[in-house]
Amino acid sequence: xxxxxxxxxxxxxxxxxxxxxxxxxxxxxxxxxxxxxxxxxxxxxxxxxxxxxxxxxxxxxxxxxxxxxxxxxxxxxxxxxxxxxxxxxxxxxxxxxxxxxxxxxxxxxxxxxxxxxxxxxxxxxxxxxxxxxxxxxxxxxxxxxxxxxxxxxxxxxxxxxxxxxxxxxxxxxxxxxxxxxxxxxxxxxxxxxxxxxxxxxxxxxxxxxxxxxxxxxxxxxxxxxxxxxxxxxxxxxxxxxxxxxxxxxxxxxxxxxxxxxxxxxxxxxxxxxxxxxxxxxxxxxxxxxxxxxxxxxxxxxxxxxxxxxxxxxxxxxxxxxxxxxxxxxxxxxxxxxxxxxxxxxxxxxxxxxxxxxxxxxxxxxxxxxxxxxxxxxxxxxxxxxxxxxxxxxxxxxxxxxxxxxxxxxxxxxxxxxxxxxxxxxxxxxxxxxxxxxxxxxxxxxxxxxxxxxxxxxxxxxxxxxxxxxxxxxxxxxxxxxxxxxxxxxxxxxxxxxxxxxxxxxxxxxxxxxxxxxxxxxxxxxxxxxxxxxxxxxxxxxxxxxxxxxxxxxxxxxxxxxxxxxxxxxxxxxxxxxxxxxxxxxxxxxxxxxxxxxxxxxxxxxxxxxxxxxxxxxxxxxxxxxxxxxxxxxxxxxxxxxxxxxxxxxxxxxxxxxxxxxxxxxxxxxxxxx
Ligand SMILES: CCCCCCCCCCCCCCCCCCCCCC(=O)SCCNC(=O)CCNC(=O)[C@H](O)C(C)(C)COP(=O)(O)OP(=O)(O)OC[C@H]1O[C@@H](n2cnc3c(N)ncnc32)[C@H](O)[C@@H]1OP(=O)(O)O
Ligand SMILES: Cc1cc2nc3c(=O)[nH]c(=O)nc-3n(C[C@H](O)[C@H](O)[C@H](O)COP(=O)(O)OP(=O)(O)OC[C@H]3O[C@@H](n4cnc5c(N)ncnc54)[C@H](O)[C@@H]3O)c2cc1C
Numbered sequence: 001x002x003x004x005x006x007x008x009x010x011x012x013x014x015x016x017x018x019x020x021x022x023x024x025x026x027x028x029x030x031x032x033x034x035x036x037x038x039x040x041x042x043x044x045x046x047x048x049x050x051x052x053x054x055x056x057x058x059x060x061x062x063x064x065x066x067x068x069x070x071x072x073x074x075x076x077x078x079x080x081x082x083x084x085x086x087x088x089x090x091x092x093x094x095x096x097x098x099x100x101x102x103x104x105x106x107x108x109x110x111x112x113x114x115x116x117x118x119x120x121x122x123x124x125x126x127x128x129x130x131x132x133x134x135x136x137x138x139x140x141x142x143x144x145x146x147x148x149x150x151x152x153x154x155x156x157x158x159x160x161x162x163x164x165x166x167x168x169x170x171x172x173x174x175x176x177x178x179x180x181x182x183x184x185x186x187x188x189x190x191x192x193x194x195x196x197x198x199x200x201x202x203x204x205x206x207x208x209x210x211x212x213x214x215x216x217x218x219x220x221x222x223x224x225x226x227x228x229x230x231x232x233x234x235x236x237x238x239x240x241x242x243x244x245x246x247x248x249x250x251x252x253x254x255x256x257x258x259x260x261x262x263x264x265x266x267x268x269x270x271x272x273x274x275x276x277x278x279x280x281x282x283x284x285x286x287x288x289x290x291x292x293x294x295x296x297x298x299x300x301x302x303x304x305x306x307x308x309x310x311x312x313x314x315x316x317x318x319x320x321x322x323x324x325x326x327x328x329x330x331x332x333x334x335x336x337x338x339x340x341x342x343x344x345x346x347x348x349x350x351x352x353x354x355x356x357x358x359x360x361x362x363x364x365x366x367x368x369x370x371x372x373x374x375x376x377x378x379x380x381x382x383x384x385x386x387x388x389x390x391x392x393x394x395x396x397x398x399x400x401x402x403x404x405x406x407x408x409x410x411x412x413x414x415x416x417x418x419x420x421x422x423x424x425x426x427x428x429x430x431x432x433x434x435x436x437x438x439x440x441x442x443x444x445x446x447x448x449x450x451x452x453x454x455x456x457x458x459x460x461x462x463x464x465x466x467x468x469x470x471x472x473x474x475x476x477x478x479x480x481x482x483x484x485x486x487x488x489x490x491x492x493x494x495x496x497x498x499x500x501x502x503x504x505x506x507x508x509x510x511x512x513x514x515x516x517x518x519x520x521x522x523x524x525x526x527x528x529x530x531x532x533x534x535x536x537x538x539x540x541x542x543x544x545x546x547x548x549x550x551x552x553x554x555x556x557x558x559x560x561x562x563x564x565x566x567x568x569x570x571x572x573x574x575x576x577x578x579x580x581x582x583x584x585x586x587x588x589x590x591x592x593x594x595x596x597x598x599x600x601x602x603x604x605x606x607x608x609x610x611x612x613x614x615x616x617x618x619x620x621x622x623x624x625x626x627x628x629x630x631x632x633x634x635x636x637x638x639x640x641x642x643x644x645x646x647x648x649x650x651x652x653x654x655x656x657x658x659x660x661x662x663x664x665x666x667x668x669x670x671x672x673x
Contacts, residue, residue: 007614013632015319015333019610025556030615036359044100048619050089056081057105063624064416065644071247075111104622108426110248112196120147123201123290127217127266136219147199148192149290150253155184158439160215167204167218171276174262178204178255186254193251194238198223208276217266217287233258244425283377294434295387296365299358302398305427307351309405309420311613312628313344316409318610319632341602343408347401348612349568354394357544361390382464385447389537392437395430402427412627417641419625438530445529448536452505467494476586479593486546489569493542496579497535504528542569560608567601570594
């Protein structure tokens with residue numbers, strides 16, 4: 001039998017090999033859990049190996065040393081080469097394979113086809129008629145045209161009902177007139193809009209006979225297909241550098257009374273007839289499908305970002321030695337410190353949890369998508385509630401985890417050589433895009449308040465909120481749990497979420513009864529409402545984790561996942577325990593029990609720590625991190641990495657002659673006086 005940890009190679013740093021030899025599970029079998037099948041895990045590695053054989057697909061130099069223009073160019077260069085090899089490298093109908101290819105070759109900072117793949121094609125698939133698909137979708141899939149999704153404006157992103165871009169129907173010519181009447185109405189932010197794309201699905205407020213029908217989607221050609229010059233009545237450009245994503249040309253767009261044919265409105269579900277008659281869609285929010293598509297996939301991308309930074313931090317912590325636990329022994333790996341373990345291991349568990357919750361979400365999304373094709377919309381509300389809560393909670397917790405990973409690497413974590421700061425910048429965009437987190441928590445809260453009302457009226461609720469009508473224990477039985485049974489933990493999470501949901505509900509009802517208008521009462525309760533949404537979502541994540549562990553057959557994998565789940569439940573419960581202490585559901589003694597279980601878990605995870613992160617099978621090429629190198633040889637490579645700095649091209653920089661020398665000369669002269 002070979003090594004259980006599949007990353008062991010001759011010549012690796014002995015400290016990291018020592019870690020890998022301790023693995024109690026097969027890391028490639030664990031990858032099958034993370035990526036949802038052994039085949040998917042195999043394919044990732046096959047794609048990485050194939051990419052490594054194509055020299056033009058390697059980074060020309062470490063990305064942090066590139067200017068913004070070079071980053072944009074480098075991503076486009078690779079997309080060009082990828083286009084030639086695409087069919088040999090991946091199954092182009094498999095989103096996970098494409099995403100992996102993107103991560104290995106290009107990385108998270110963006111590429112000209114990102115929004116094309118993530119939103120433009122999905123919006124056409126969901127909202128275009130067959131005729132429209134023939135005209136644009138098939139060309140888009142062959143990359144004859146490149147598009148984006150242009151919705152957000154300088155003045156409005158969250159409140160779609162107030163988008164200022166108008167699409168006014170002109171019955172006489174059977175055209176829509178698209179117009180950006182103000183500075184704030186300019187589209188602002190859409191990815192790849194600035195320089196890369198020649199088409200966009202523009203979301204604009206539909207006006208027919210002076211009546212406002214709200215946001216609708218329109219296909220707009222932005223640039224000439226040959227010269228790439230902006231077409232008449234269109235101003236388009238890049239919005240400038242951002243916190244991260246700087247290989248992406250997020251753009252602005254001003255439409256000056258641009259006329260497009262009536263048939264450019266995406267009309268699969270909704271219609272404007274020649275005479276201006278408006279035909280409603282089966283569900284008012286069907287046109288929001290592209291956003292729901294991205295939200296449904298965000299758990300997995302966030303899990304990936306979190307796992308990437310933890311891979312870097314845990315591997316580095318296993319070769320970084322500093323300080324003593326026993327003064328008579330050599331300096332220890334920093335991974336031995338309980339504080340380091342407490343800083344990193346709960347986030348490893350979260351990365352796994354997000355991936356499992358993500359798999360369930362994508363399954364529901366696929367079902368709803370299929371239903372919608374035939375006009376069936378019953379599950380749309382459930383999906384919207386679930387994805388709204390998850391996108392908010394998962395992006396926020398990912399942000400916390402990545403920052404802890406960075407800090408756990410000490411000074412070198414702050415260097416771009418760790419690459420963690422770039423991953424952080426990319427990941428935290430997710431707190432904002434696809435619906436600002438608070439806004440989306442409040443969307444989930446609407447759903448929760450409806451469910452709470454039904455329960456108060458004596459009705460039984462089911463599905464995601466079924467626990468609201470289930471029996472509840474006054475006191476948690478958490479310290480009377482047989483080992484490896486998580487029911488009492490999950491019941492405690494249920495209790496906490498239920499209490500908070502009803503607390504918010506009662507507060508809202510009280511204000512409404514006192515005569516406050518609904519929107520004002522809602523605003524005055526909104527902090528309580530967002531708390532309810534977070535607790536409900538964290539319950540879902542814990543349940544999804546437990547469901548996955550329950551389903552695993554392989555004994556060693558199950559045991560290893562069980563250890564992570566145990567850590568997860570205790571850590572998360574401590575994080576939200578104040579809610580259960582308030583009403584005496586948990587007592588002080590039980591808090592001690594949870595704490596001691598948490599510390600026990602850290603010890604149990606420790607020997608497998610490197611293997612838990614190795615199981616994500618993130619290659620050096622995709623991690624782009626000196627600290628996270630698979631072989632553990634960090635220090636000599638840190639020194640090599642610094643040689644890329646353009647400041648090192650000469651021993652003496654011109655600034656010395658220009659500024660520093662005169663400064664020192666004059667100081668010396670003065671001190672002689
Ligand atoms: C060569 C090959 C190479 C290969 C390489 C290939 C490359 C490929 C590789 C790619 C690499 C990856 C790169 C990734 C890059 C990152 C991408 C980042 C993208 C970021 C994009 C964006 O950032 S894009 C803009 C998103 N911008 C929002 O996200 C706005 C939020 N704002 C709202 O979304 C609405 O404004 C908001 C709040 C719902 C209120 O909407 P509203 O006012 O209309 O509605 P109300 O609030 O009044 O609600 C009325 C009732 O509607 C219900 N409802 C609402 N929505 C519903 C829904 N969707 N489904 C069902 N029901 C829904 C609600 O629950 C109520 O129900 P009830 O009445 O029963 O309670
Ligand atoms: C990296 C990145 C990529 C993007 N890509 C695209 C793209 O491809 N296409 C596109 O169309 N857009 C894109 N966007 C825009 C993005 O979708 C919006 O910025 C996002 O939806 C937030 O909207 P906003 O900017 O209007 O925030 P605002 O709504 O102005 O948020 C500001 C504050 O107001 C609060 N707030 C707003 N409304 C409420 C409310 N009702 N209740 C309580 N609090 C509220 C928010 O919580 C927040 O604290 C991108 C943004 C980023 C950062």
